[in-house]
Amino acid sequence: MTTRHSRRRTLALVAGVGSAALLLSGCAGGGGGGGSSSPDEFSLLTNSENAELPAIFTALSEDACATENEALPFTSDSVPQTNLDQRLQLLAGQNALPVVYSAGNAPALTKTLDDSGNVLDFESTLTELDAIENIEPAAISTIEALYGGFKVLPFEYNIEGIWYNKTIFADNGVEVPETWDDLVAAAGTFDDAGVTPFSASGEQGWPITRLLGNYIFRTLGPDALQKVTDGDAKLTDPEYVEAAQAVADLGAEGYFGQGVGSIDYDTATNQFLNGSAAMFYMGSWALSDFNDAERNQVGLDNIGFMPFPNVEGGEGDSSQIAANVGLPATFNAKTYDSKVGDWLSCIADNYGSEALTSQGRVSGFKVNTPVDDLPALTQEVQERIATTEQAVLWFEALFSTKATTTSQTNAAQLVTGDITAEEFMELVQNDL
């Protein structure tokens, strides 16, 4: 009798422990689901390299969107770009994504987030809010080509190309290169003169693979990488490997300077802006750094822009400028409510002017309040955007997250000669 009694007590204890465990795990699940309800903050998560978006949002919250900010206060958080994909996946898994967040490094991740209902459809939402006309149609079409729908907002609309130091070019008697061969010859002249020809961040990797992508577009035409994605061509095909070889050759000559693998984004920018490098492949988002007089020691008038040059005999040409919407941000569909809608309307109305005024940033939002006295370089970019008839994407634009990471982490090795052009292309092709 006593044994039976104590067994029952033990059973009860085990049951108690079990239900406590269930209760605890239940609590954990419930906590995570909290993110799906109406938000109490207009929270923003960006990659920490993008200081601009939080700055412009802060400016809006204090001025044009002050009413919306009172109803739903703005807060911001950031994470290094290399950790962004991980953070987004973890937060999405816990249903805890903020109201606005930087889309992942690869559009593939944004598509995954969209499939699981974490991404707002701006086409219908902005139409409903009667604010869709505030977005440039060109920006919408670029977004649709990349994301399969209007899934992110064009907080920036960039063209990419090679920025060059006019004084260094003049001092060395170098004309702006029209072809790849001219570019290589120019780099040789600068190298001989003791100037680093190209400033590039091997730590980030993409500033190097951008050259590779552009070379492919120039030699094989604007649809070359679409063919790879569709399986009609392989990166290991000789004509694709040729592009990797061309970039590797620049590295082999030492045209990226010493320790390119350790150079981070800011260092690369500084190398160009303090006059120690002659050329800098970058998107027009770098204008905000160029316009920063404290950082730009070479002077704004001293910087010129050239599209990626032609490759002789290639199918593409330099009028097909690489364009993108940067690392864009999107809204969380699960936290969208009327207060977030008010914020979205206000952003659509005012972002274009605010970005241009305070940061010199050309965005995909219409400039509703005219901005005077724009720097000449910013105006030039605006004109180039307006006159570009066909834009191309970048090397990894259509790749999976895994192939994107592989490409960018191995780019430095390609130019330091630790892996060959064939090996590099094979690594990326394997992860597609």
Next chain:
Amino acid sequence: MKNVLGDKKSILILVGPALLVYTLVMLVPVIWSLGYTVFEGNAIVGFTFVGLDNFATMIGDTRVHDALWFTIRYAFVITIGQVLFGYALSLLYVFVLRRSSSIVRTLVFFPVVLPTVAVALMFQKMFEVAPQNGLVNELLNVVGIPSVDWFGSAGSAFLVIAVMDIWRSMGFYGVLLYAGLVDIPEETLESARLDGASGLKLVRHIVIPLSLPVLLSSIIFSINGTLKVFDSVLALTNGGPGTTTSPLTLYMFQTSFTYGEYGYGSTIALLLTILCLVVTVFIFRSSRRDLTKG
């Protein structure tokens, strides 16, 4: 006391809460992760059953082979380094510095308490080549050797990781082994000395056999820690250049959380667990033989 511990109920009450917490934070995730190995997908898109596909992929995945090889190389080199330098330090404390060793012990132990990321940043700066030379390259330049891009190639990056991790942890093993050495009775050492043993002979025939249990614990401790290395590599090289310094843990982390392949990530985690288990069992087995009687 005997009565209390003889009663199953009181044992359950005493052990229960800790066991519950342990079960929730350790066992449940471990079993959960084991379950993931037969699934594909992630928390965002959901999971689909794939049977043993993940294992088949892993066998043919060259990145797993590379990461496994790096992990084994790293564990081997760092364990030898940590224990060897730790043992040398402990001998220094006991036989050379004796009672005045406390200040040296504290100083050498200091890196152990520093955050890994801080140490990694310091080493990054020390071995830097761009935008300006770090301390190491400056010293090389002074003696006429040109600057080296330490993080630019697999071999030199591995060397920096090894130097950093050995420097960071040898103080810990020094103290651990010191505790074992001070336990050796002074009489035994004295009588060995009277028999003519001194210096290396004393260490080889008396000190090493008598400190073997703690030496063995140190090796197991070290090898299991080094097989699971993550933070120091992540902070110092992030697995680079390319993926040449990526251990299994880093590849597992990237697979799960960057590529969103939880199932495959768990399969890599299982490989790591088995590796740790095999190594530990191997060391335990080989230590059953009592070397003092050999």
